[in-house]
Each structure stands twice: as C-alpha cells, then as structure tokens.
Amino acid sequence: MLSEITIKAEALRRNYSFFEGRVGRERLAAVVKSNAYGHGLQQVYEVLAPLNPAWLCVNYLAEAKELRTLGFKGRILVCGPFTPDQIPAAIQTEADVFVGTPEALTAVLASPTPIRMHLEFDTGMSRQGFAPSRAAEIAKMVSPRPEIVAGVCTHFANVEDVLEHNYATQQLEKFEQVRMAFVARGLKPLFHTASSASTLILPESVMDLHRVGVSLYGQWPSQATRLSFLNESGDVDGLEPVLSWHAPLTSVIDVDAGQYIGYGCTFRASRKMRIAVIPVGYYEGFPRAASGSSAYVLVHGARCQVVGRVCMNMMMIDVTEVPAAKVGDIAVLIGRDGAEFLSAGEVAGWADTIHYELLARLNPDIQRKIV
Numbered sequence: 001m002l003s004e005i006t007i008k009a010e011a012l013r014r015n016y017s018f019f020e021g022r023v024g025r026e027r028l029a030a031v032v033k034s035n036a037y038g039h040g041l042q043q044v045y046e047v048l049a050p051l052n053p054a055w056l057c058v059n060y061l062a063e064a065k066e067l068r069t070l071g072f073k074g075r076i077l078v079c080g081p082f083t084p085d086q087i088p089a090a091i092q093t094e095a096d097v098f099v100g101t102p103e104a105l106t107a108v109l110a111s112p113t114p115i116r117m118h119l120e121f122d123t124g125m126s127r128q129g130f131a132p133s134r135a136a137e138i139a140k141m142v143s144p145r146p147e148i149v150a151g152v153c154t155h156f157a158n159v160e161d162v163l164e165h166n167y168a169t170q171q172l173e174k175f176e177q178v179r180m181a182f183v184a185r186g187l188k189p190l191f192h193t194a195s196s197a198s199t200l201i202l203p204e205s206v207m208d209l210h211r212v213g214v215s216l217y218g219q220w221p222s223q224a225t226r227l228s229f230l231n232e233s234g235d236v237d238g239l240e241p242v243l244s245w246h247a248p249l250t251s252v253i254d255v256d257a258g259q260y261i262g263y264g265c266t267f268r269a270s271r272k273m274r275i276a277v278i279p280v281g282y283y284e285g286f287p288r289a290a291s292g293s294s295a296y297v298l299v300h301g302a303r304c305q306v307v308g309r310v311c312m313n314m315m316m317i318d319v320t321e322v323p324a325a326k327v328g329d330i331a332v333l334i335g336r337d338g339a340e341f342l343s344a345g346e347v348a349g350w351a352d353t354i355h356y357e358l359l360a361r362l363n364p365d366i367q368r369k370i371v
C-alpha cells in the first residue's frame with residue numbers, strides 16, 4: 001500500500017510509563033487487541049517488550065498465539081468470548097481467559113490441564129458475564145479449584161460518555177457484592193474492573209488489574225474523560241498520540257469550473273480548482289461516510305478539503321490554495337504537519353464515529369514504521 005503509518009516509540013513508552021506510574025507494573029495490562037488498536041501488534045509489542053510488561057490483554061486466542069510467537073513470556077489475558085472449542089488454544093498459549101457463560105465455566109472446570117480463568121460478572125453492560133446474583137453459587141462451585149480462579153472482573157458501560165458517574169458507581173456496588181462472595185469462600189483472585197477511562201478518572205475502580213487500551217496509544221477515551229481528568233489533576237499532558245498516517249499525492253490536476261469530481265457527481269467545481277489524489281480510500285480505513293462533510297487532510301501544513309466521495313482506494317482533495325503541491329508531496333491524514341494537527345478523533349467525527357473505530361479499522365496491510 002502507498003500510505004504509511006508511523007508509530008512514535010517514545011510516545012508509546014511515555015504513555016505506558018504514565019499508567020505504570022499510576023497503578024504499578026504488576027497491575028497494568030496493556031490492551032493490544034485489534035492489531036493494537038490499528039497501531040500494529042508487532043510494532044507495539046516491539047516497543048513495549050523492553051519495558052517488560054507483566055500483562056498484555058487481547059480479544060482472541062489467535063492474538064495470544066501471535067504474542068507468544070513474538071516471544072512474550074508474561075501473562076496474556078484474553079477478554080473476548082470464550083467457547084469450549086478454544087480450550088486447546090488456551091492451553092497451548094498458556095493464556096488467561098475471560099469466562100462468563102455456564103458453558104465456558106463447565107468446560108474450564110472439566111479440563112484436565114488447568115486453565116486460568118477470570119470470571120466475568122455483568123454488572124450493567126448486558127454483554128458478557130454472569131449475573132451478580134449468582135456470585136455466591138459460582139464462588140462455591142469453583143472454591144475447590146482456587147489455582148484456576150485467577151481473576152474476578154466486570155466491565156463498565158458508562159464512564160466515557162458522562163461527567164457524572166452514578167451508573168459506574170452502581171456497577172461498582174454490584175461488583176462489591178460479587179467480591180464479598182469470593183472473599184467469603186477464602187478465594188484471592190485478582191479483582192478488576194477498569195479500562196482507560198476508569199483508570200484515569202474513577203479512583204474507586206483502582207483494584208488489582210487495569211486493562212488499559214485506547215489511552216496507551218495517547219488517546220483520551222472521550223472529551224468528557226479528558227475534562228474530568230483536567231478538573232481533578234489539572235494536567236492533561238501525560239498522554240501523547242502514538243500514531244500518524246500519511247500518503248503521497250499521486251496526481252495533481254487542474255479542473256475547470258463546472259467539472260464534476262468523483263462518483264455520483266456529488267461535487268461540482270464552482271471555480272477553477274487544483275485537485276490532488278491520495279492513494280487512500282475506505283479499504284485503507286478512511287471512512288467513506290466522511291465524504292461531503294468538512295473532512296480534510298494536511299498538505300504543506302495547510303488544510304485541504306476532501307472533495308467528492310471517498311473511493312475504495314483513493315480520494316480527491318482540493319489543493320487550489322496550496323500552489324506548491326506536487327506529485328510525491330506528503331499528505332497527512334492523522335497527525336501533525338507544521339502548526340496543524342489532525343487527531344484520530346476529529347477524523348472519526350466527520351464520519352459520525354469514534355477514534356476507537358477509526359484506528360481499529362486502519363487496514364493491517366498498511367506499512368507501520370516505528371520512529
């Protein structure tokens with residue numbers, strides 16, 4: 001592919017250390033699922049490995065396998081749905097797995113080779129996990145096998161989107177009931193609830209393990225999270241974006257007033273214009289839904305609007321006001337160019353989505369270069 005992603009190693013190390021400083025090495029689980037939020041699993045692992053992370057967190061056992069192949073010897077926590085057919089892969093990778101269904105629990109308890117499980121309770125997300133009302137019963141069921149009860153956990157539904165955290169507080173209250181049930185059986189698993197946002201702004205969520213994803217990559221989970229953090233600590237410089245994305249201009253043409261640009265003839269030049277093509281489309285991960293909005297990219301540090309519809313592998317931009325623009329010049333799709341900066345969140349916003357989705361969908365075939 002002609003576009004390229006760069007991974008700023010220093011920023012990633014800095015973000016990792018920021019969280020390590022807050023929760024401690026043993027309690028930090030860096031989430032590297034979905035190709036490390038689009039940053040490249042291999043590249044991110046290469047940067048993190050010298051920092052000797054105790055835990056890495058993924059969604060699939062295939063990702064755990066890849067981390068083992070890359071040489072990771074620490075604990076791997078697989079947070080995705082666990083089904084009985086994944087037992088051999090869990091054993092092979094020596095991964096810890098989330099268990100939140102009766103089927104998975106039965107299978108893990110029946111496995112002759114021990115599998116470390118993290119029992120997930122659904123305290124308000126209605127996604128995965130046992131009902132908290134079943135905690136006493138499940139604690140009793142697993143109490144003869146304390147060595148495989150590695151964790152007991154839940155996941156917050158509503159920390160990112162709000163400034164008031166009553167819903168998270170309710171979830172924490174339910175989780176406390178769950179915790180008591182396990183403690184009452186003499187079990188000492190790792191209790192954990194937090195992802196990026198809760199680790200940053202919900203002190204009550206500070207427990208034995210923190211599954212930190214998006215913010216490891218220097219992204220605030222949301223503006224609300226950033227504001228809450230700012231109110232409490234007054235310092236939002238701890239996180240630095242790790243990824244930037246750029247592509248060369250592959251052609252520059254002049255169009256006359258009245259000429260149409262792109263599929264569907266949705267854009268018509270109202271004056272003489274210079275149009276440049278960038279070899280990035282929705283296949284590469286630039287959302288087609290951004291077409292027709294105020295989407296732009298940076299060329300020579302200037303904002304150039306995306307014109308017409310984003311194609312599968314290309315898009316057209318208006319470089320009329322950048323007379324120096326020529327074939328081979330670099331356009332920035334995410335990142336800094338001179339005084340201008342385009343965040344992943346801003347790009348995502350043009351397509352009515354969030355930076356999580358935009359980053360996770362960056363095509364894995366785009367070359368990632370560590371700088």
Ligand SMILES: *Cc1c(COP(=O)(O)O)cnc(C)c1O
Nearest residue numbers: 031079155195196211212213214
């Ligand atoms: C993805 C995920 C996380 C990380 O969330 P961020 O908001 O990216 O920090 C944590 N826990 C679970 C269960 C997840 O699926």
